[in-house]
Amino acid sequence: MRNLQNSPRDHATILLVESCSQECEKFSQISLNEKWLLVICQDGLEAIQWLNDNSSADLLIIEEDASPISGYQIADYIKTELGLALPVIITTGEIPSQQESRMLAYAEAIIKKPFNDARVVFQIRKTLEKAIVISPEQNNHYSLNYLIDLSGGDKQFISETIQLFSSSINLELQNLKQVLFQKDYLRIREIAHGIKPSFDMLENEKGKGICHVLNSEAKEMEMPYLIDQLNSVFNNMNNQLIKDFPELNLK
Amino acid sequence: MKKILVIEDNPMVIKSLEFKLTKDGHNVLVANDGREAMKHLKENEFDLILTDLMLPFVTGNELISYIKKNTPNTPIIVLSTSTQEAIIMEAFNMGVDDFITKPFSPNELSLRVKRLLGKN
Numbered sequence: 001m002r003n004l005q006n007s008p009r010d011h012a013t014i015l016l017v018e019s020c021s022q023e024c025e026k027f028s029q030i031s032l033n034e035k036w037l038l039v040i041c042q043d044g045l046e047a048i049q050w051l052n053d054n055s056s057a058d059l060l061i062i063e064e065d066a067s068p069i070s071g072y073q074i075a076d077y078i079k080t081e082l083g084l085a086l087p088v089i090i091t092t093g094e095i096p097s098q099q100e101s102r103m104l105a106y107a108e109a110i111i112k113k114p115f116n117d118a119r120v121v122f123q124i125r126k127t128l129e130k131a132i133v134i135s136p137e138q139n140n141h142y143s144l145n146y147l148i149d150l151s152g153g154d155k156q157f158i159s160e161t162i163q164l165f166s167s168s169i170n171l172e173l174q175n176l177k178q179v180l181f182q183k184d185y186l187r188i189r190e191i192a193h194g195i196k197p198s199f200d201m202l203e204n205e206k207g208k209g210i211c212h213v214l215n216s217e218a219k220e221m222e223m224p225y226l227i228d229q230l231n232s233v234f235n236n237m238n239n240q241l242i243k244d245f246p247e248l249n250l251k
Numbered sequence: 252m253k254k255i256l257v258i259e260d261n262p263m264v265i266k267s268l269e270f271k272l273t274k275d276g277h278n279v280l281v282a283n284d285g286r287e288a289m290k291h292l293k294e295n296e297f298d299l300i301l302t303d304l305m306l307p308f309v310t311g312n313e314l315i316s317y318i319k320k321n322t323p324n325t326p327i328i329v330l331s332t333s334t335q336e337a338i339i340m341e342a343f344n345m346g347v348d349d350f351i352t353k354p355f356s357p358n359e360l361s362l363r364v365k366r367l368l369g370k371n
Contacts, residue, residue: 146354150267151270157266157270160266161266161267164263164266165263168261168262168263193305193332194261194305196332197261197264197353197354198261198264200353201263201264
């Protein structure tokens with residue numbers, strides 16, 4: 001995955017997927033004041049097409065219930081298929097706090113409708129600033145800080161633990177798919193519980209968060225989507241590890 | 252050299268515990284599930300046991316009962332995740348000595364192990 005390059009807050013390019021023309025108008029005015037370049041797309045597919053052609057946006061703001069593909073799915077596609085570490089803000093109406101915390105597993109922030117100018121500006125600035133911190137040398141998929149701290153930087157231990165992560169999570173994700181097919185929801189919760197520390201040890205908050213939700217509060221109907229998400233998180237981590245540690249021959 | 256049994260099924264957690272405890276000078280034996288743990292417990296004596304509570308085949312609570320019945324003086328540290336409060340409380344009621352959250356803090360692990368081994 002390509003990491004986001006440093007980008008100034010002024011003149012940031014923001015891709016907006018919004019179906020309500022009044023809200024688009026509001027956003028245009030805000031963007032003008034803030035000197036952001038706003039690209040409005042009718043739907044998620046147009047946003048994907050735009051990114052395919054340009055791939056230089058700094059932020060995607062998309063409706064949760066975007067048509068024909070939901071905001072989640074678009075965000076997922078952009079990250080996993082296009083390989084862009086593009087920060088995403090999901091816009092939504094009033095939702096229960098439980099659903100809100102779940103959404104944050106898939107996006108950097110949430111903006112609630114109807115849009116309030118000050119809140120929108122604050123949230124976008126905050127998200128853009130966070131993205132600026134990511135340099136090309138770093139990645140946001142994993143960190144070895146915990147393993148380094150634990151082992152005092154022992155290279156052999158770190159390499160072997162990375163190999164264990166890659167092979168064991170790969171296997172458990174296959175198991176998850178199988179037990180999902182069998183509708184063994186209790187086993188899904190057990191597996192998620194078991195692998196949560198692995199994501200935690202490589203400091204991937206999203207993977208850890210999805211495992212937590214799967215283990216504790218996910219409804220059965222939500223499990224297929226969450227397992228897909230966990231797969232994407234793992235694939236991103238694993239691809240980055242393959243790239244960073246070619247000598248380990250990870251698969 | 253103290254003998255420690257680690258009962259855990261997450262391979263990364265096992266590797267980390269093995270690394271840290273061995274580095275601290277302990278002799279570590281690992282069981283990946285409840286059955287293997289029972290086998291080790293029948294064949295060996297341990298100075299300390301570190302165990303997960305959600306294990307394949309034999310539950311953590313069954314193991315704790317077994318240990319408390321057969322070697323009541325062997326200290327037990329439960330390896331838990333933060334979501335298991337009720338289960339941890341139950342384990343304490345069964346007589347476990349301490350608990351550590353996964354993934355563990357290396358220094359915290361060393362200190363807690365040292366404290367319990369010192370007691371014995």
